[in-house]
Amino acid sequence: MGELTLNEWMALGLMCTTYLFIVVKSAEWLTSVILKQWNKRRKQSRQQRAMNEFYDAFELEKLEPDSTMRIATKGSLVLIMYRKEKE
Numbered sequence: 048m049g050e051l052t053l054n055e056w057m058a059l060g061l062m063c064t065t066y067l068f069i070v071v072k073s074a075e076w077l078t079s080v081i082l083k084q085w086n087k088r089r090k091q092s093r094q095q096r097a098m099n100e101f102y103d104a105f106e107l108e109k110l111e112p113d114s115t116m117r118i119a120t121k122g123s124l125v126l127i128m129y130r131k132e133k134e
Contacts, residue, residue, distance in 0.1 A: 051059070102108070107128060110116055116128040 105116065105118060105128070107116070107130075110128060110130045112130050112132045114130060118126040118128070120126070
């Protein structure tokens, strides 16, 4: 193999730059997908933790089947908990 000409060096440089660009953009995309899924999972676990605290704070395990519990908050919000009868 002989010496490379200027055109061949430019083509080789362009190929390397393009390859590097594609690898970087692919890594950015993969990272964003992973972080979005992680954030979504983190939010779900945060919501689940809040529900667990809510369950413990109001002792919802004591709620009998076919009974209702009403919880009023400061901001005129009323939460109604209802345990349905087992089938």
